[in-house]
Amino acid sequence: MIRELGGEEREWAKRLLSERWGATGLVSRGVLHQAARLPGFVAAQGGRRLGLATYRLDGLSCEVVSLDAVEPRQGVGTALLRSIEGAARAAGCNRLWLVTTNDNLDALRFYQRRGFHLVRVHPDALEVSRRLKPGIPEVGEHGIPLRDELELELRLGAPRAGEMPRGEGRAPRLSRLCVYCGSSDEARGEYLQAAAEMGRALARRGITVIFGGGGTGLMGALADAAMEAGGEVIGIIPESFNTPALAHAHLTELRVVASMHERKRSMAEIGQAFIALPGGFGTFEELFEILTWAQIGLHSKPVGVLNALDYFLPLLALIDHARAEGFIYDEHRALLACEADPERLISRLEAYLPPPGLERWITREEQG
Numbered sequence: 001m002i003r004e005l006g007g008e009e010r011e012w013a014k015r016l017l018s019e020r021w022g023a024t025g026l027v028s029r030g031v032l033h034q035a036a037r038l039p040g041f042v043a044a045q046g047g048r049r050l051g052l053a054t055y056r057l058d059g060l061s062c063e064v065v066s067l068d069a070v071e072p073r074q075g076v077g078t079a080l081l082r083s084i085e086g087a088a089r090a091a092g093c094n095r096l097w098l099v100t101t102n103d104n105l106d107a108l109r110f111y112q113r114r115g116f117h118l119v120r121v122h123p124d125a126l127e128v129s130r131r132l133k134p135g136i137p138e139v140g141e142h143g144i145p146l147r148d149e150l151e152l153e154l155r156l157g158a159p160r161a162g163e164m165p166r167g168e169g170r171a172p173r174l175s176r177l178c179v180y181c182g183s184s185d186e187a188r189g190e191y192l193q194a195a196a197e198m199g200r201a202l203a204r205r206g207i208t209v210i211f212g213g214g215g216t217g218l219m220g221a222l223a224d225a226a227m228e229a230g231g232e233v234i235g236i237i238p239e240s241f242n243t244p245a246l247a248h249a250h251l252t253e254l255r256v257v258a259s260m261h262e263r264k265r266s267m268a269e270i271g272q273a274f275i276a277l278p279g280g281f282g283t284f285e286e287l288f289e290i291l292t293w294a295q296i297g298l299h300s301k302p303v304g305v306l307n308a309l310d311y312f313l314p315l316l317a318l319i320d321h322a323r324a325e326g327f328i329y330d331e332h333r334a335l336l337a338c339e340a341d342p343e344r345l346i347s348r349l350e351a352y353l354p355p356p357g358l359e360r361w362i363t364r365e366e367q368g
Contacts, residue, residue: 097152
């Protein structure tokens with residue numbers, strides 16, 4: 001019997017992962033995943049647990065994070081893998097993938113026999129992994145030096161027209177929204193309340209919050225409110241900030257990455273839209289980077305600011321001044337939405353269409 005992982009079985013999952021992998025944290029492509037907190041499946045028979053598999057959904061992709069059979073060669077691994085494949089198809093994914101290490105000959109044999117293809121080799125990837133998980137040994141199975149990650153994938157095919165993810169009713173147009181905000185402990189309570197209201201608004205709409213993984217300031221208020229309202233929250237935090245004083249300890253998932261650059265890249269890839277709440281230099285930098293990427297055509301996702309307590313009025317005035325002085329085109333100013341109410345801001349982002357003429361900055365063609 002295959003059942004979804006949940007409840008008290010997560011404690012068992014922690015023990016199994018620690019026995020098999022030395023810790024509950026598993027690293028893939030420079031990201032540390034707390035596998036026991038992820039969605040997953042348990043294989044059981046007659047009251048005995050025979051295996052565990054965990055996975056994570058990311059847009060149209062589904063990653064197999066862990067797959068462990070307590071008793072090998074009994075069909076447990078295959079059954080668990082097919083359950084993940086079913087979940088991925090139900091979620092509208094078109095790609096099922098995983099990474100393994102260059103010494104894991106059993107994994108290469110297992111997955112390729114089940115239709116997976118070896119699509120990429122990531123040389124020396126274990127150097128990054130050891131910074132996130134120092135316990136990874138230097139030598140693996142069969143005396144092979146542990147150096148590289150091997151990426152395998154199974155193409156599931158494009159979602160059929162009109163196909164919806166699992167769940168009741170119509171899925172929201174946005175399912176994952178990236179929020180940039182401050183982590184200062186000195187922010188006024190009104191700003192913390194605004195962040196909490198945004199977290200609750202996203203949870204009500206079934207939108208997963210993607211944020212910087214902090215537990216302090218507006219970051220903490222946002223995540224706490226979303227989680228308390230029954231929402232899902234994914235934090236992405238650099239390893240240098242993954243400390244008890246800074247990191248949020250109770251998220252749906254906390255991904256630990258090697259650097260700030262990796263954090264911003266991951267947030268930009270995962271998020272379907274971006275909102276900046278009040279914050280400092282880091283928030284401003286993230287907001288303007290994602291706006292600039294929209295300006296030059298690197299993405300076409302909506303971007304907005306929550307103008308709580310008129311916090312962004314001076315910044316918006318500066319932007320309008322730059323437009324008046326000829327440094328920003330009108331169509332690029334239209335890339336940034338602004339509302340003081342979380343619900344109105346989310347609705348604007350869901351209704352967003354890229355303004356025409358964005359390419360004019362590159363082509364230098366005059367609008368007619």
